[in-house]
Amino acid sequence: MVQEWLGALRLIDHHCHGVLDRDLEPAEFEALLTEADEPGTELSGSLWDTQVGFALRRWCAPVLGLPAHASPDDYLARRMELGADEVNRRFLTAAALDVLCVDTGYTPQAMLEPPALGKLAGARAYEVVRLERLAEDAVADEVSAAAFAGEVRSRLNAKVRSESVVGCKSIAAYRAGLELSGERPTGAEVTSAAGRLLREADRAMAGRSAPPRVSDEVLHRFLVWCSVDAGLPVQFHVGYGDADADLRRGDPLLLTSLLQAVAPTGVPVMLLHNYPFHRHAGYLAQVFPNVFVDVGLATHNLGHRAPTLIAELLELAPFGKVLYSSDAFGLAELYHLGALLFRRGLGAYLGSGVEDGAWTEEDAVRVGELVASGNARRAYRLPQAQEQAH
């Protein structure tokens, strides 16, 4: 009963990326399946032989009209036959989402923008501003060091006024690491750090190399405070990601000092992904009233093991502090797979608790709804679900 009910819940996917709007070659598809940079090699074996590969064959093949467990070759052939538009439409619809919050700051190639993505999904789509990208864009526009801080705040405020923006995201975990100080940086520190970045940018331009990336602890921290000062919830990439990040520096406990400093503002902080540190994240969600957590990205990558992941997150994290995200990037399948595995995992968890007498069916339904969408709606101050959402 509870499981069926949860199985039909529309979700708020509070952190995802755009989808690729074109057909994909087999190697390209395989490279997008996991966090490896490339498809499998002769040495590694196929990346279809992963939890996410098996989960995709099981759950996504039927959406394309194939039997469950279709072979990778059959799957890719059918995908090509249907074409990207139809494939994207089918999976985004199947995901059964009420809202998408789209991180628009990582676009190594052209991807569908939030409005188009929302339209495909039959859902409202909001934007999440990637803070480091915002700063890098200001640098590319040759702001002066002295004007940097003001320019960044002004660009962020313009975003806020657009009303499609619901939060910001920090990728400090990929750059300086999450060990950010609890002190607000002074104006002089920000100017000095911006000056270093601008000089790097000059050298890059002279040498025709790639423009520099924000990777200075002071700047990451400054950007987080810009978001907090604007009253915008801050998402942090935490834990699991590609090999470009040093996972050691992605433990959410490294954020403790900063979280202590931000807590009094009451601005929500969202810890994304978290695996394999999701129990650490659950602790932070319990002791900081403004910290929310999810296990996006890991949910579809763990496939058949997703229920265990969800159960471990729900050890210390209060039910009112857990969110859903897919962290889907590029492949339409991942919006659906993340949503399906999360709904099934949460439903199985809450349902088995009802059977064991751990909580009542009424409570299971109530907290299921919180996790599926109520918590995100409250934390991001989103309007109530649309009529068609039920």
Added chain:
Amino acid sequence: MVQEWLGALRLIDHHCHGVLDRDLEPAEFEALLTEADEPGTELSGSLWDTQVGFALRRWCAPVLGLPAHASPDDYLARRMELGADEVNRRFLTAAALDVLCVDTGYTPQAMLEPPALGKLAGARAYEVVRLERLAEDAVADEVSAAAFAGEVRSRLNAKVRSESVVGCKSIAAYRAGLELSGERPTGAEVTSAAGRLLREADRAMAGRSAPPRVSDEVLHRFLVWCSVDAGLPVQFHVGYGDADADLRRGDPLLLTSLLQAVAPTGVPVMLLHNYPFHRHAGYLAQVFPNVFVDVGLATHNLGHRAPTLIAELLELAPFGKVLYSSDAFGLAELYHLGALLFRRGLGAYLGSGVEDGAWTEEDAVRVGELVASGNARRAYRLPQAQEQAH
């Protein structure tokens, strides 16, 4: 069979605090439920919507004569109606304890002292001396830096002679962190560190601010050696606690050097709580013959998930090295809930092993008794259980 037998075992709760001896307001009760400092907020949602909240409604409501899963409002109303004395008596009795070892060093408000707590529980109550408090009391009494070390040892020895003291506790994890050196500090180092603390105390008195707290690695370490030299088992707060601690510094592996130094003395070291580092603690319990471990505090906070926690602790930790504690503080419910969830979790674990043929029923009963009380009795050299204990 095994589960029923274990379900009736009296436990030694080798680490708990006092209980509050007065009626509690709803917000106060909610703030004491978890390790958050405050009750839930509009943003966070209610802290009743946690594993511990659901477990409390399920298991504690019937002790107050309510149906399982009573609503928080009904629960609190009934609690008020019965009054603190009756509520405390019911839960302490329901806990079915043989012995309580009470950390008397953290009393932000008046709490029942060990003798009164033991009387309520129908159990013998011993005292665990909080080392940092002992040192802070000596500082408050204006000992000189040169006399500090001797004064601390002398106060500790007086406690030992009282015969109600069975061990000491270090809260280094909340202050300098657990990365304590394996070297004994020299007398000069201790005098110098004590001098710093005394000067802080003078400044605090002059400025009418709060007296300073021991947070110097040298002093934490000195205090641990005082306990070891007195032959008193040392408890360490490890892992999970409130946001005042930096959880990163609470990993028990940080204690490795100190454990190597203490091992030859044969004085028991007890690692408390340990979540989410309980597997690290289990490893230490296996390789150091004098290290014991528990999952107190986490047991009731994980509620429905406590069986998994217990099973993970029992991966590497030998059955002869695992203890029970509640770490209950303030709420009478937590003495009962910790004991109930531990007995049920251990019973389910050992019982399912019997069913699977992993061990015999005879072995399950034998190691169940060790974990419930035998190990604590041996490590703390406690007398045999009282007649009425069975």
Added chain:
Amino acid sequence: MVQEWLGALRLIDHHCHGVLDRDLEPAEFEALLTEADEPGTELSGSLWDTQVGFALRRWCAPVLGLPAHASPDDYLARRMELGADEVNRRFLTAAALDVLCVDTGYTPQAMLEPPALGKLAGARAYEVVRLERLAEDAVADEVSAAAFAGEVRSRLNAKVRSESVVGCKSIAAYRAGLELSGERPTGAEVTSAAGRLLREADRAMAGRSAPPRVSDEVLHRFLVWCSVDAGLPVQFHVGYGDADADLRRGDPLLLTSLLQAVAPTGVPVMLLHNYPFHRHAGYLAQVFPNVFVDVGLATHNLGHRAPTLIAELLELAPFGKVLYSSDAFGLAELYHLGALLFRRGLGAYLGSGVEDGAWTEEDAVRVGELVASGNARRAYRLPQAQEQAH
């Protein structure tokens, strides 16, 4: 079906040690059961009361003709009665191995060499060269600092030509820790570090103390590159081991920089044991195409909990990147117990996935074979299984 099929699979044990070729006293046997240095004490209790102790009584007693769960005393008496040769033969045969890769570098006492071990097991036996031992032997032979690097490479190349060598092993985790730089050390750095080691060796000889051990980050790193340059897969001790190692320094994430540097060579890197960091290791196996992982040592030490361990490893680690090892040392029982628990755990895992519809029986059989032997065969370039292997 799947479970039965997997239960009959011959395994490649890609990392083990020699077996003791003599009868063992009870205390000696107990000390070899776990990673504790000594048998249990009056304080700790018996180390038979551990997961590995219970698993051994259950699964190994019948191999010696005793009922399952025989008492430790009966077990040891029967073992003595049969004699070491017969006991070793029975367990090595029962392990049902196709190949053993034997680390020959840790021999505190005489142990069976790979050929004799292979003969006992009816399996092909290869050698794994312990890198630090190779360097220490060169130092013992009084190579000069300037000639050190060349001598080490030359000794390694001689090993490679012997054709019985299939890989190298680094024990940096036990010495300098796994935080090895991603830079190749320069010749001057290696000469300088070798000079320090040689001077220590001189002092040790003069003082008749034990010869020095390699514990310099530069030398560990140099040795890893020697193996990589020779095209030999490198095994790393990671995580769980005895108290001589500081487990904090054994987290595989500390290897990230070095793994990034080695990845382009395509030389396989094998992360051994990994517990309690096996999820970290699984992540590395996903994002680095040349990284392979196992949960040897932990598998038999976790006994009844081994299925959970295997399931956690298989969260992010692709099925093509997981290997089997026992890490058996000294006790013949451990070759059998590791293999049995791994086969059962993997079989239960893959079989329950078939029942739940997570993957097909065909896929389960295929990836089961990869994990049991196919991945190791591919990574170490071993010849196909012998006829008698099936």
